[in-house]
Amino acid sequence: MQPDLVQIHDATVGFGRIKAVDGVSLVIQPGETVGLIGESGSGKSTLARLIVDLVRPSSGQVRFDGRDLATLDASARRAYRRDAQMIFQDPVASLSPRLTIGRLLAEPLQIHGLDRTQAWPGVLELLRRVGLPGTILGKYPHQVSGGQARRVGIARALVLRPRLVVADEPTAGLDVSVQGDLVNLLTELQRDFGLTYLLVSHNLNVVRAMADRFAVMYLGQLVEVGPAKTIFAKPAHPYTRALIAATPRLDPDRTQPHALLAGEMPNPNALPPGCRFQTRCPLADAHCRAVEPGETMLGDGRIVRCHKPLA
Amino acid sequence: MAVWQSPTGRIGLVLVVLVALFSLGGPFVIPFEPNKLDVLHRFAGPTALHWMGTDNLGRDLAVRMAVGGQIALGVALATIGLSLTGGTLLGIAAAYAPVQIERAILVVFDVLSAFPPLIFALAIVALLGPGLDKVIFILAITMVPHFGRIARAQTLSLKQAPFLDATRVLGASAARLVLAHVVPNIMGPLIVLASMDIPVVITLEAGLSFLGIGVPPPRASWGSLLHDGYTNLTQSAWPVTFAGLMLMLATLGFTLFGEALRDAIDPKLRAAP
Amino acid sequence: MREPLVKIRDLTVHFRTGHGTAQVLRNVSLDLGRGRAVGVVGESGSGKSTLAASLLRLLPANLALIDGTIELDGRNLLALPISQTIALRGTRFAMIFQDPMTALNPVFTIGNQLIELQRAKRPKAAKAELRDRAARMLARVGIADPVRRLDQYPHEFSGGMRQRVMIAAALLTDAELLIADEPTTALDPTIEAQIVALMRELHDEIGGTLMLISHSLGLISQLCDDVVVLYAGTVVETGPMADVFRNPLHPYTRALIACEIADDVTRGDRLASIPGEVPDVTRLPPGCSFANRCPDVVPACREAVPDLRSFGPDRRAACSRI
Numbered sequence: 001m002q003p004d005l006v007q008i009h010d011a012t013v014g015f016g017r018i019k020a021v022d023g024v025s026l027v028i029q030p031g032e033t034v035g036l037i038g039e040s041g042s043g044k045s046t047l048a049r050l051i052v053d054l055v056r057p058s059s060g061q062v063r064f065d066g067r068d069l070a071t072l073d074a075s076a077r078r079a080y081r082r083d084a085q086m087i088f089q090d091p092v093a094s095l096s097p098r099l100t101i102g103r104l105l106a107e108p109l110q111i112h113g114l115d116r117t118q119a120w121p122g123v124l125e126l127l128r129r130v131g132l133p134g135t136i137l138g139k140y141p142h143q144v145s146g147g148q149a150r151r152v153g154i155a156r157a158l159v160l161r162p163r164l165v166v167a168d169e170p171t172a173g174l175d176v177s178v179q180g181d182l183v184n185l186l187t188e189l190q191r192d193f194g195l196t197y198l199l200v201s202h203n204l205n206v207v208r209a210m211a212d213r214f215a216v217m218y219l220g221q222l223v224e225v226g227p228a229k230t231i232f233a234k235p236a237h238p239y240t241r242a243l244i245a246a247t248p249r250l251d252p253d254r255t256q257p258h259a260l261l262a263g264e265m266p267n268p269n270a271l272p273p274g275c276r277f278q279t280r281c282p283l284a285d286a287h288c289r290a291v292e293p294g295e296t297m298l299g300d301g302r303i304v305r306c307h308k309p310l311a
Numbered sequence: 312m313a314v315w316q317s318p319t320g321r322i323g324l325v326l327v328v329l330v331a332l333f334s335l336g337g338p339f340v341i342p343f344e345p346n347k348l349d350v351l352h353r354f355a356g357p358t359a360l361h362w363m364g365t366d367n368l369g370r371d372l373a374v375r376m377a378v379g380g381q382i383a384l385g386v387a388l389a390t391i392g393l394s395l396t397g398g399t400l401l402g403i404a405a406a407y408a409p410v411q412i413e414r415a416i417l418v419v420f421d422v423l424s425a426f427p428p429l430i431f432a433l434a435i436v437a438l439l440g441p442g443l444d445k446v447i448f449i450l451a452i453t454m455v456p457h458f459g460r461i462a463r464a465q466t467l468s469l470k471q472a473p474f475l476d477a478t479r480v481l482g483a484s485a486a487r488l489v490l491a492h493v494v495p496n497i498m499g500p501l502i503v504l505a506s507m508d509i510p511v512v513i514t515l516e517a518g519l520s521f522l523g524i525g526v527p528p529p530r531a532s533w534g535s536l537l538h539d540g541y542t543n544l545t546q547s548a549w550p551v552t553f554a555g556l557m558l559m560l561a562t563l564g565f566t567l568f569g570e571a572l573r574d575a576i577d578p579k580l581r582a583a584p
Numbered sequence: 585m586r587e588p589l590v591k592i593r594d595l596t597v598h599f600r601t602g603h604g605t606a607q608v609l610r611n612v613s614l615d616l617g618r619g620r621a622v623g624v625v626g627e628s629g630s631g632k633s634t635l636a637a638s639l640l641r642l643l644p645a646n647l648a649l650i651d652g653t654i655e656l657d658g659r660n661l662l663a664l665p666i667s668q669t670i671a672l673r674g675t676r677f678a679m680i681f682q683d684p685m686t687a688l689n690p691v692f693t694i695g696n697q698l699i700e701l702q703r704a705k706r707p708k709a710a711k712a713e714l715r716d717r718a719a720r721m722l723a724r725v726g727i728a729d730p731v732r733r734l735d736q737y738p739h740e741f742s743g744g745m746r747q748r749v750m751i752a753a754a755l756l757t758d759a760e761l762l763i764a765d766e767p768t769t770a771l772d773p774t775i776e777a778q779i780v781a782l783m784r785e786l787h788d789e790i791g792g793t794l795m796l797i798s799h800s801l802g803l804i805s806q807l808c809d810d811v812v813v814l815y816a817g818t819v820v821e822t823g824p825m826a827d828v829f830r831n832p833l834h835p836y837t838r839a840l841i842a843c844e845i846a847d848d849v850t851r852g853d854r855l856a857s858i859p860g861e862v863p864d865v866t867r868l869p870p871g872c873s874f875a876n877r878c879p880d881v882v883p884a885c886r887e888a889v890p891d892l893r894s895f896g897p898d899r900r901a902a903c904s905r906i
Contacts, residue, residue, distance in 0.1 A: 039775070040743070053480075078482055084480075085481070086480045093472060093474060094473040094477045111484075175627040176844065177839070178858070179843075179857070180845075180855030181855075187854075203773075209853055228850070243774055246774045246776065248776075248803060251805045258806060259777035264742065
């Protein structure tokens with residue numbers, strides 16, 4: 001078995017009572033696609049930022065290729081930056097407004113001292129691969145459409161030929177009629193460039209089409225991790241089941257119940273004792289309200305954080 | 312250029328160009344030395360020989376106006392250049408620094424703003440003596456908070472921008488982030504502020520010179536010309552009139568130009584959907 | 585069959601833009617049946633938000649043209665002076681917006697806002713009575729401890745709660761027509777599911793007329809009785825929701841349904857999409873606006889805009905190839 005590409009070991013981000021990420025451990029293996037699933041307040045964005053070193057854990061480690069990110073010296077960090085890239089949720093806002101697309105795509109080469117004349121044909125090829133015309137190089141971010149900006153973001157993330165790409169809500173704001181195109185593109189790029197993906201999203205439909213494994217987060221903790229097919233068919237955690245049921249789907253006969261949860265998320269400043277999901281869980285009992293569940297391994301290799309897993 | 316499109320902007324630009332041409336070219340065209348005394352012909356009115364007449368010591372007024380213009384423009388540009396650079400760097404530093412350093416910088420800004428420029432000038436001149444360089448120094452220091460606060464506010468609102476995160480993930484150093492990404496995106500309002508401050512600095516310099524604590528005589532400055540003209544008003548009204556007129560046209564021109572520049576840049580800042 | 589509450593006929597709206605006249609809506613005709621929940625399916629560029637705005641005459645200053653009729657009680661709202669349409673807002677028509685934070689005034693308490701909006705219909709009522717109605721409505725939409733929450737400010741509510749407050753506000757107006765423009769788009773899926781269940785419950789119970797505008801077919805299938813499919817400013821298909829979604833007539837509707845990701849999709853499967861882009865409404869090609877993306881296109885499609893034709897009771901589609 002290949003060594004893990006990314007290892008997050010018991011990472012926590014935050015101090016005192018509010019922890020955006022609370023004791024999360026996760027591995028990502030080369031070549032796989034992990035879907036990091038959660039809603040607002042789950043901490044998934046913070047976890048993604050941990051992996052690309054935009055934020056440091058207050059405890060625990062994040063290791064890339066076996067090396068702890070916090071201990072990298074300047075040149076090792078630079079090398080790591082070539083290997084781990086990110087595609088941001090808001091495509092236009094992630095492009096520096098006063099630079100042309102051409103300069104934006106050349107910037108990674110400049111930063112890493114790569115010979116531009118040698119590398120530029122590769123960049124042009126990337127442009128072609130993502131479906132953008134050469135004329136876009138002279139334009140500014142505010143002059144291109146949202147869809148084009150999204151593709152520029154993808155191209156830019158691949159200029160350095162990274163090994164890991166974190167995609168934050170890659171289809172956010174896209175109409176259903178065009179999101180298929182983008183998902184297909186990401187899948188092809190993964191195959192052609194040998195990429196490992198971490199997909200961060202709350203859209204289970206899109207994640208299903210791309211992920212090998214799901215990692216579901218709720219209020220800073222991982223509540224279920226395992227093979228995507230298994231989880232989708234038989235979710236073990238009540239939250240996962242509710243999220244799957246809530247995923248919008250065409251249902252003209254109205255056969256499926258969609259809202260399985262009641263209640264609201266607790267205030268992260270004042271978490272109740274016991275399981276964090278108790279305020280919305282249809283199965284919560286006195287034990288759930290007293291004792292926080294730890295991670296248990298199910299027979300099929302999944303990890304669940306629940307006293308009463310469904311599977 | 313959008314500034315040309317606004318009628319007031321056009322007037323402003325024309326005035327600015329005229330003042331600049333006169334100040335820079337005047338001494339070459341006018342056949343008199345600015346400090347050459349000719350007491351016999353003092354307080355002369357405007358003639359074909361002396362276009363603006365002569366002052367209380369017989370010196371040609373027109374060439375002194377031109378030299379005064381060079382000083383006014385030179386001081387304005389030097390002062391604004393220094394305070395803009397210093398203020399911007401301090402402002403960006405304040406936005407990124409840890410809390411204690413940020414607070415220290417803000418306190419410095421508050422202290423500098425609290426000093427009325429004229430009192431501060433009096434103090435510096437009393438300590439170090441008068442001089443052109445002292446004038447620039449005094450004015451630049453008092454204007455640093457002015458740019459610094461705006462630079463800090465702009466940087467703070469920019470800090471969360473995803474494109475800064477994206478550039479960091481690409482591996483950019485802090486220097487590259489600040490110089491290539493932060494500065495270009497905060498410069499808009501700062502440039503406009505700078506251009507609208509030119510008339511302010513011109514007036515401040517004239518004020519200091521009028522009081523005698525600015526550019527020391529015999530060097531001509533609009534302020535000292537105004538002072539000399541004012542003290543000898545009963546002998547001749549021409550020096551005061553011309554000096555006043557020059558000052559007014561210069562400040563009016565730069566003000567109109569600065570406002571047109573602001574209007575031209577602002578909508579573009581609020582730019583695209 | 586009762587007369588529809590609102591009849592829109594040949595609604596046409598154009599805007600002046602920097603690069604020409606945008607023909608945002610062209611000959612839009614649809615009925616809002618009394619007591620029915622009508623879903624308007626629209627993606628980006630369909631003109632759906634302009635449609636909602638037109639009903640309330642909340643149109644921007646660069647309006648170049650508005651034509652056609654919007655009939656309420658037999659009177660054409662577009663022919664009335666604007667003051668009369670303004671009088672309809674908050675009394676007979678109410679709207680729920682996509683982003684509840686911008687619809688609620690951040691400097692006033694929820695209670696204050698919920699009480700004030702009731703005064704449009706109850707100008708002489710006692711404040712205590714209006715406050716009581718507001719508290720009961722908050723409870724009805726699932727907000728716990730409503731009396732205390734009346735004294736809180738919008739920022740003290742989560743996104744889902746704020747949307748519940750918006751629904752409560754809309755219901756407090758006792759309006760006959762509720763227009764909801766992408767009401768759940770800004771919400772997380774599990775919260776969205778709760779809001780949708782609430783809206784369905786309330787609609788079943790109260791029975792008002794609902795116009796729901798959304799790009800989500802799933803949402804419309806959960807809430808609506810009838811559906812209108814909007815593409816690039818024109819109506820391409822209408823009919824009862826279950827009918828249209830099970831047997832779509834128009835190629836756009838068919839393609840849209842095909843893009844829904846099926847339950848058996850897994851990693852590596854190729855997803856369907858509609859090639860091309862929505863046409864630029866400042867530079868519309870002649871003929872059918874879907875022609876350049878349509879799998880069934882023939883040359884005749886590009887010559888004339890197809891009429892909205894009947895295909896049975898209540899079913900209409902605008903395509904020459906059916």
